[in-house]
Amino acid sequence: MRLTDLPLRQPAYVDLIDWTSLSTIDAQRLREFGLCEGASVEALHHGGLLGRGPIACRVGRMIIAMRRAHAAAVTVRTGLDAGPEPQA
Amino acid sequence: MSALPLVALVGNPNAGKSALFNALTGARQKLGNYPGVTVERKAGRLVLADGRPVELVDLPGTYSLDPASPDEQVTRDVVMGRQAGEKRPDALVIVVDAANLDNHLRFALELIALGLPTIVALNMVDLATRDGLELDAGALSRELGVPVVATVAVRKRGLDHLRTELEGLLNGAPSAYPAAATAARDFDATRQEARRIARAAIIRETPSRRLTAAVDRVALHPVFGLALLLALLFVMFQAVYAWSETPIAMIEGVAETAAGLARDSLPDGILRSFLVDGVINGVGSVVVFLPQILILFFFILMLEATGYMVRAAFLMDGIMAKVGLSGRAFIPLLSSFACAIPGIMATRTISDPKDRLTTILIAPLMTCSARLPVYAVIIGAFIPARDIGYGIGLQGFVLFCLYLAGIIGAMLVALVLRLTVTKGASGSFLMEMPKYQWPHPQDILLGLWQRAVIFLKRAGTIIFTSTVILWVLLSFPRVPEGDPASQVDHSIAGRIASGLNVVLEPIGFNRDISLALIPAMAAREVAVSALATVYSIDAGDDEAALEQSLGDRLKGQWPLPTALAFLAWFIFAPQCISTIAVTRRETNGWKWPIFMTVYLFALAYVAAGLTYWTAAALGLA
Numbered sequence: 001m002r003l004t005d006l007p008l009r010q011p012a013y014v015d016l017i018d019w020t021s022l023s024t025i026d027a028q029r030l031r032e033f034g035l036c037e038g039a040s041v042e043a044l045h046h047g048g049l050l051g052r053g054p055i056a057c058r059v060g061r062m063i064i065a066m067r068r069a070h071a072a073a074v075t076v077r078t079g080l081d082a083g084p085e086p087q088a
Numbered sequence: 089m090s091a092l093p094l095v096a097l098v099g100n101p102n103a104g105k106s107a108l109f110n111a112l113t114g115a116r117q118k119l120g121n122y123p124g125v126t127v128e129r130k131a132g133r134l135v136l137a138d139g140r141p142v143e144l145v146d147l148p149g150t151y152s153l154d155p156a157s158p159d160e161q162v163t164r165d166v167v168m169g170r171q172a173g174e175k176r177p178d179a180l181v182i183v184v185d186a187a188n189l190d191n192h193l194r195f196a197l198e199l200i201a202l203g204l205p206t207i208v209a210l211n212m213v214d215l216a217t218r219d220g221l222e223l224d225a226g227a228l229s230r231e232l233g234v235p236v237v238a239t240v241a242v243r244k245r246g247l248d249h250l251r252t253e254l255e256g257l258l259n260g261a262p263s264a265y266p267a268a269a270t271a272a273r274d275f276d277a278t279r280q281e282a283r284r285i286a287r288a289a290i291i292r293e294t295p296s297r298r299l300t301a302a303v304d305r306v307a308l309h310p311v312f313g314l315a316l317l318l319a320l321l322f323v324m325f326q327a328v329y330a331w332s333e334t335p336i337a338m339i340e341g342v343a344e345t346a347a348g349l350a351r352d353s354l355p356d357g358i359l360r361s362f363l364v365d366g367v368i369n370g371v372g373s374v375v376v377f378l379p380q381i382l383i384l385f386f387f388i389l390m391l392e393a394t395g396y397m398v399r400a401a402f403l404m405d406g407i408m409a410k411v412g413l414s415g416r417a418f419i420p421l422l423s424s425f426a427c428a429i430p431g432i433m434a435t436r437t438i439s440d441p442k443d444r445l446t447t448i449l450i451a452p453l454m455t456c457s458a459r460l461p462v463y464a465v466i467i468g469a470f471i472p473a474r475d476i477g478y479g480i481g482l483q484g485f486v487l488f489c490l491y492l493a494g495i496i497g498a499m500l501v502a503l504v505l506r507l508t509v510t511k512g513a514s515g516s517f518l519m520e521m522p523k524y525q526w527p528h529p530q531d532i533l534l535g536l537w538q539r540a541v542i543f544l545k546r547a548g549t550i551i552f553t554s555t556v557i558l559w560v561l562l563s564f565p566r567v568p569e570g571d572p573a574s575q576v577d578h579s580i581a582g583r584i585a586s587g588l589n590v591v592l593e594p595i596g597f598n599r600d601i602s603l604a605l606i607p608a609m610a611a612r613e614v615a616v617s618a619l620a621t622v623y624s625i626d627a628g629d630d631e632a633a634l635e636q637s638l639g640d641r642l643k644g645q646w647p648l649p650t651a652l653a654f655l656a657w658f659i660f661a662p663q664c665i666s667t668i669a670v671t672r673r674e675t676n677g678w679k680w681p682i683f684m685t686v687y688l689f690a691l692a693y694v695a696a697g698l699t700y701w702t703a704a705a706l707g708l709a
Contacts, residue, residue, distance in 0.1 A: 023516070025156050025439050026516050026518060028152075028154060028156065029151070029156060029518050030518065031275060031279075032151035032152050032191075032194075032195075033151070033191070033518070033520060034190060034191045034194075034279075036276070036279065044301070044304065044308075045304060045305075045308040045309075045402075046310075047308065047310060047402050047403060047405060047406055048310060048405075048406035049310045049311070049314075049406065052406060053310070053402075053403075053405055053406035053409075054402055054405045054406070054415065054517050056304070056308060056402060056521060060188075060190050060191060061187060061188050061189075061190065061191070062188055062191055062520060063300070063304075063520070063521040064518065064519065064520050064521065065398070065401075065402045065405075065415075065517065065518070065519045065520075065521055066516075066517065066518050067405070067409075067516055067517050067518075069516075070516065070518065
């Protein structure tokens, strides 16, 4: 499931990030925010009146805001199929 | 360059670096610029335990040594010893947020690998505890191979310990910790190492961020959050009026007493006119707005220090995206309400060049504090001070509408620019949302103090000089004895203004406005001091007229449509010379500042004209 589809406040792990769909500078910033395969992630708030605004999510212990286009590049897995926390 | 040992404070944004800097240096700070760039250099003096002074420099916050913007580049260049005009620091104090170890330690490892004498300040340990984290600073020291000091900058905790460690480091005392292996690692390896060290240092962890999460449920809500933001802005603009009455009356009292003293003790003549009309009435009419400007800055500093500002950017991103901007642009734009110059400089954090250029071009449309004196004087004179219900004053409401008009104007201009001159793919919006925290009064007071000094310096230099020049141009040549013409009509300035008035008359401006607009290019608030000087000279020896406040005089002389047109002009107010200069520096050329000046003049002219013709057609008088 994509991060954009992740229900709010449901803990998940990052499965895959499509780095190629992001600009070099945005990819670097996201890495610096701690976004990587295996990181724990949780969608917290969807902005915008019609749900088209940015998404605030927790990555590790940090809360970051990103646009939906970026969140769509992140594939996550949740619940039972998430398994134990990977030591990435 | 100072001969004192140089210590650099470096770390991630939101690690509480500035609070630590303030706590360590107090009010002994010096603001400046790095040569060739507009990035602010913030330095101060720190006194070690043995009484030795050290220069402490606060570097711009960054996430890594791979810069994404010009201010981050300064940080990299300083710690690498490559920044012109700055020697390589003798030691580093790395500030990390105790509640965000994984992430901040990655950057700390990158910095430790540089090999400079280093201390890590484990900051905001109190907030980490609030979030359910218990940390072992000793374990962290052993893992990192450098001293780690737990600090709470805002409560001044751990500062003496930090000073002692720093003293040892600068004296070249042998480290108590064996240096950790600093083999060159790539990004992922550094991250994994940071994570491993963080695990080793965390004694107990309960995943909780209750306060921030609870507040954000409201503050980031699409409907309630936006309502809260609008309410905050509304309160801010009401407070600018409501809180400032008493201090303004006090400053006015002092100015009146000074003018009275000068009038009584000096013989009638040029010197008396210079002091009373030029200096006291001219400069005094601007200084009187210090309380309102400080109230505005107080709100902006509070919004930043509490962590709310990024939430506002988050809420605004959806709307900003519609006009082709990023929510990130909201922060420089909100600072532009105080002054467009720091606002334009703050656009350096926007990485997309076209996003950044558009933000620079619309920044002057945000109502800066220099326009406040102009608005305040006109509103005070022409808008009745009555309640329009719910405890909302009409004057504050009109002021709010003027600010709103600037914002809407800016959004429309951005939309047009993004479809034409700054066409291109829309940028991104990536921001860290810091924890909410209650700011320390000292940090806010220090910020206000620095703003007050800047404003009074302006009043003493630019505003004083333009007022004096205007007074000279208004006072000479003197009207011959017995000539019925007024001194203003006869003066050089009066004649220039009469020429200019041919262009401005169609939009309802009178000769006095034309006269005030020229020096207002130096600084917008000069429009007020210029009007004060004009009417003060015009009044001559007429005691009754001299007793009148500027507002009362305007009320007697201007029709309402003219006053409204004047307000509309200043919504778009062709910006001050300093703004043009900073735009030239930030865009590396004259093309964009000229473009900006022309489009703002055109908008101001049209807006003032439309306002005047509409008001006149409606028969407002």
